[in-house]
Amino acid sequence: MNTALVVGLGISGMATAIALQDAGWDPVIIERSPERRVGGYFIGLFPEGRQAAQDLGVLEHMQLRTPVASRAWELQKHGDRIRSTGFLDQPGKPDAVLRGDIESALWARVEGNIPVRFSTTPDSLSHGFDCVRVVLRNTTANLTTSEEFDLVIGADGVRSTVREMAFGAHSRYMRSMDAIICAFQLQEQLPHFAAEDAIVLAEPRRSMWIFPFDDRPPTALLTYRTTDVDAQFSAPPKEILRERYAGMSGDGAVELVLRQLDDAPDFLFDSVHQVRMPQWRNRRTMVIGDAAWCLSLYSGMGASSALVAAAALRKPLTDALAARRPNAFEDALDGWEQQLRPSVKKWRKAAHIKAEVFVPSNAALSHVRRRILRSAGRKVADSRAA
Numbered sequence: 001m002n003t004a005l006v007v008g009l010g011i012s013g014m015a016t017a018i019a020l021q022d023a024g025w026d027p028v029i030i031e032r033s034p035e036r037r038v039g040g041y042f043i044g045l046f047p048e049g050r051q052a053a054q055d056l057g058v059l060e061h062m063q064l065r066t067p068v069a070s071r072a073w074e075l076q077k078h079g080d081r082i083r084s085t086g087f088l089d090q091p092g093k094p095d096a097v098l099r100g101d102i103e104s105a106l107w108a109r110v111e112g113n114i115p116v117r118f119s120t121t122p123d124s125l126s127h128g129f130d131c132v133r134v135v136l137r138n139t140t141a142n143l144t145t146s147e148e149f150d151l152v153i154g155a156d157g158v159r160s161t162v163r164e165m166a167f168g169a170h171s172r173y174m175r176s177m178d179a180i181i182c183a184f185q186l187q188e189q190l191p192h193f194a195a196e197d198a199i200v201l202a203e204p205r206r207s208m209w210i211f212p213f214d215d216r217p218p219t220a221l222l223t224y225r226t227t228d229v230d231a232q233f234s235a236p237p238k239e240i241l242r243e244r245y246a247g248m249s250g251d252g253a254v255e256l257v258l259r260q261l262d263d264a265p266d267f268l269f270d271s272v273h274q275v276r277m278p279q280w281r282n283r284r285t286m287v288i289g290d291a292a293w294c295l296s297l298y299s300g301m302g303a304s305s306a307l308v309a310a311a312a313l314r315k316p317l318t319d320a321l322a323a324r325r326p327n328a329f330e331d332a333l334d335g336w337e338q339q340l341r342p343s344v345k346k347w348r349k350a351a352h353i354k355a356e357v358f359v360p361s362n363a364a365l366s367h368v369r370r371r372i373l374r375s376a377g378r379k380v381a382d383s384r385a386a
């Protein structure tokens, strides 16, 4: 049986390992963390992602938390609110989930079926004639082992170690979007809003989003643009955020969210990048998901695209195994990549437009954005009232 090493136990890694197993392969997953992460931030799961989750046999295990009759509000500087269009109102009507909901659904198929080694990372990899030799390090015991695989798949995120080892430096592939995000779970909804309300406060170059769920408090996203990304990591994130959001109030809403950040058990604070690679496979090593084509959170398609890509691997890899001819699976992977690239290109381009909705880059675009979203918000409200 063909063996595959999948690096990363995120959405891409688990979905890919499931697809490989379905295609008759023998995958093993390694994850650098000592245990599986849970929770995470709001994710909009689009119909393509839902269909792929169904194809991978995990949709039935996924908790969808889309609030019924959610209303989106644009909060003004001084606290007035105006009906607007929210993330969940966009075409395709994404479902609201936490990243952990998708990962738990995938885990339901991985646990007990696919070997997972925690606290393990690749130290080096080299291509042999018909295999990849990988030195794996267990970081708890600080032990290394050398193993051979027919295929190595880097599903290890935007700063992928596998990509760096097999394709070259991050700087060749990572494109900064000159922006920062901070995402975390709120303990409670903002006062005077219904639990299922979506709330946005957007000014030129900085914004705050509250994403609601049907059965739990919302998650918050603070995102701002910057011309000096490195400087945003020169002090503790909470300090930087207080500085960047100074004077943006929404009648106390921003201060309240920043106070909830102080009490949050964990949060994500990171710079925003896209990844662009001319090819996703180098001999018997390939990358997938954020490691290969990170679209950025603004696209709203990172998780969906990871599921779509993994589900699309199953047929070509099954056919390649049956073909039993040299290079069959390399050809299958190239075919898969060609099939996927047009969609990835489309989602990547759209991310730049959607970024203006998330956080307008200047005052003129902020004005246009507000007018468009308000007009769309009125239409959503009218259609619900009709």
Ligand SMILES: Cc1cc2nc3c(=O)[nH]c(=O)nc-3n(C[C@H](O)[C@H](O)[C@H](O)COP(=O)(O)OP(=O)(O)OC[C@H]3O[C@@H](n4cnc5c(N)ncnc54)[C@H](O)[C@@H]3O)c2cc1C
Binding pocket: 007, 008, 009, 010, 011, 012, 013, 030, 031, 032, 033, 041, 042, 043, 044, 045, 046, 099, 120, 121, 122, 155, 156, 157, 158, 160, 161, 162, 181, 183, 221, 268, 288, 289, 290, 291, 296, 297, 299, 300, 301, 302, 303, 304, 305, 306
């Ligand atoms: C705030 C935010 C909001 C988002 N919203 C949306 C949305 O609305 N819709 C959507 O579709 N997508 C969204 N995304 C994107 C989405 O979360 C990702 O695209 C998706 O999770 C796919 O991630 P991945 O599995 O490729 O990588 P990751 O989630 O980064 O997983 C990589 C895994 O590899 C592990 N790893 C890393 N390095 C190593 C190593 N050297 N050895 C072993 N393991 C390693 C990591 O610990 C991790 O478990 C959002 C992202 C953010 C940050």
